[in-house]
Amino acid sequence: MTTVTSPLAGQAIGLANVPDPVFSGAMVGPGTAIDPVREPGEAVSPIDGVVVSMHPHAFVVLDGDGHGVLTHLGIDTVQLNGEGFELLVNKGDTVKRGQPVVKWDPSAVEAAGKSPICPIVALEAAPEQLSEVAESGSLAAGDTLFTWK
Numbered sequence: 125m126t127t128v129t130s131p132l133a134g135q136a137i138g139l140a141n142v143p144d145p146v147f148s149g150a151m152v153g154p155g156t157a158i159d160p161v162r163e164p165g166e167a168v169s170p171i172d173g174v175v176v177s178m179h180p181h182a183f184v185v186l187d188g189d190g191h192g193v194l195t196h197l198g199i200d201t202v203q204l205n206g207e208g209f210e211l212l213v214n215k216g217d218t219v220k221r222g223q224p225v226v227k228w229d230p231s232a233v234e235a236a237g238k239s240p241i242c243p244i245v246a247l248e249a250a251p252e253q254l255s256e257v258a259e260s261g262s263l264a265a266g267d268t269l270f271t272w273k
Contacts, residue, residue: 126191126272129221130263131167132242134160138259139243144199147243152194154254155245156269162231162240166212166224167197168265170244175217175225180209183225184247191272192247197228199239208232222266246272 130136135158142148142157169175169185170193177184177194181201186192197209210227213219230240246254249272257270 126171126187126189128170128193128244128246128269128272130158130265130267130269131170131195131225131244132158132160133165133264134158136258136261136263136269137241142199142241142243143239147196147245150251152243153245153247153249154251155243156257156259157241157243158263159241160230162234164227164229167195167226167228169219169221169223169225170195170269172221173219175213175215175219178211178213178215180206180211180226185219194243194245194247196243196245197226198230198233199241201233201238204233204236204238244269246270
């Protein structure tokens with residue numbers, strides 16, 4: 125079982141409220157989403173594992189059980205071409221839960237006309253594999269988002 129913790133502080137809003145049908149329809153996978161606090165900060169790793177995909181706006185960490193967790197910083201933020209994002213680790217790096225991965229500023233993303241909402245998705249998981257999914261309430265980085273069986 126993998127416990128996935130929040131990479132960010134903010135409000136849990138659930139995937140259904142993400143302003144992107146690919147995420148809200150759980151086409152990428154099940155999970156939840158966070159409306160982040162509007163201040164510069166760091167997105168941290170939600171699990172222990174290896175960074176298997178690394179972009180300024182999104183990263184995937186794969187744990188020892190083969191569970192890949194996608195953290196997507198904002199919606200349509202790929203269009204910002206990395207502006208406002210600073211990578212703190214590289215693809216292939218081993219990271220610990222809570223380790224800073226990307227520095228970014230949700231308010232700058234919003235100022236650029238993009239949604240700062242962050243989907244956190246269990247890749248290649250079935251919805252019934254997730255339990256205790258945080259769909260509402262205030263979160264600190266490191267709080268449990270869901271468990272993956």
